[in-house]
Amino acid sequence: MPGETTNPVTEYREQAVESERGALVTVLLMVILGVAGIFAVS
Known part of the structure; x- marks a missing residue:
């Protein structure tokens, strides 16, 4: 398939x-x- 050549x-x-x-x-x-820390402290 010609479309499968790595461009x-x-x-x-993609990277x-x-x-x-x-x-x-990471942010999530x-x-x-x-949030878990806040709940643990309170």
């Missing part, structure tokens, strides 16, 4: 999406931990 642009875009997703997951985890 450096799409490869870079960017993956790192963006990782950052989102920090928020959840912060």
Whole structure:
């Protein structure tokens, strides 16, 4: 299939999406931990 050849642009875009997703997951985890910490303290 000619469409399956690795295009450096799409490869870079996929990596960017993956790192963006990782950052989102990290932020979500920090928020959840912060809320859990507030509940634990109170």
